[in-house]
Amino acid sequence: MNYLYIYIGQLPEYIKFSINSVLSVDKNANIYLCTNKESSYKNCNLINLNDIKSEKINYLTDNNYFKNTNYESNPLWINSLLRILYLEKIGEIYNLDSFVHFDSDIIVYEPFDRLSTLVKDDMVNITQHSANQLIFGYSFFPNLEITKLLCKEVDLVIKNIEKYIKDNLGNPLNEMDILGKIFKSNLNIFNTLPILPYEKTPYIFDPASYGQYFGGTAQKPRKVFSMRIKEDHHIVGREILSKRIKPKMINNEPYVFHNDEKYKIVNLHIHSKQLNKFLPNNYKNYV
Structure with a gap:
């Protein structure tokens, strides 16, 4: 199984424990480490995010709605949202039809082969955090078509973000909020993984x-x-x-x-x- 890590900024030391956990438990794992900084990690397919361009990525970068808010000082918010859009382009460029993706502070204990009965092959499979939020605790993207559909919906929210911020009492939406909005408005995109x-x-x-x-x-x-x-x-x-x-x-x-x-x-x-x-x-x- 392909595992996509996306990290914008200097790679944290702890990410090696996450990657090693995947390689330790899943002997069929194929790691793609996507970052805009240099890395000397072995046993990974290294992808330079500086080479990945798209209209959606450029628009969000140029229209960072976290600017002039309390969230501006922490790049986590914009970077977490950008990584969703990177998934689409990386899948396209590197011919990755299906892949697992999660945050960089995850430890894995089971290989993907044991989880196949829990995922759907026509939806983005993802963990639900709260009634209104989805989170990349663990996710599986089964095909590029559904990845593109999700990114299209994310891009649509971003380009109408003022309306969503107004509905959210003036507070910017993070990527968990945006995924939650899409989850509630389109029942054909997400399958929530069992968490209880x-x-x-x-x-x-x-x-x-x-x-x-x-x-x-x-x-x-x-x-x-x-x-x-x-x-x-x-x-x-x-x-x-x-x-x-x-x-x-x-x-x-x-x-x-x-x-x-x-x-x-x-x-x-x-x-x-x-x-x-x-x-x-x-x-x-x-x-």
Whole structure:
């Protein structure tokens, strides 16, 4: 399976743990590391984002609606949105019809082959964060056609962003908000991956809250085992706080318990960036 990493800016040290986790657990993994900075990582197909151009990318770059807002100082917001548009062009140029994509602070514990029954081949498969947000905790793009359709919808929102900002009480929309808007308006684009054990699927995915439960946040890394989740508007966070489910690490791998049954978590979204604390058992250095 193809795995696309997109990072704009200096590559953080922790991304190597994410890439190594994929190569350690998925022997069929083909890594594409897409960045606008130089990298000497091995066992990756390196793509220079400076060579990737499109009308959609240029428009967003030239019309950065985060300027003159409280979000302008943090490039995360514009870069997270740009990476969606890069997915389309990279897929086109490098003939990548299908691929897995997630944020760069993800640790993976299962190969994609074991997840094939949980994804649809005609929709973007993605984790849902809250009622109004989708997040790249884990996603699978099955074909270039659906990737193009999503980017067309994202571009349409961007070009009408003033209306959406007005509807959002004057606050800029981040990429999770925009994906959520599209999810609610077009039921034919997204398939949400299972994130709770209630569906009794063999595996569940982490949008963000399981990783936050285990590892804390960048501002408050977890030093001792204590409740760190406060976001009860997040779907998974609400269930953890209610104690209807219980996440637990067993032999260095994540599970969630419900009604005395355990379910394997495919990935962890480590907001604390301390990915080295959550490596899979068969972890090796490849990059």
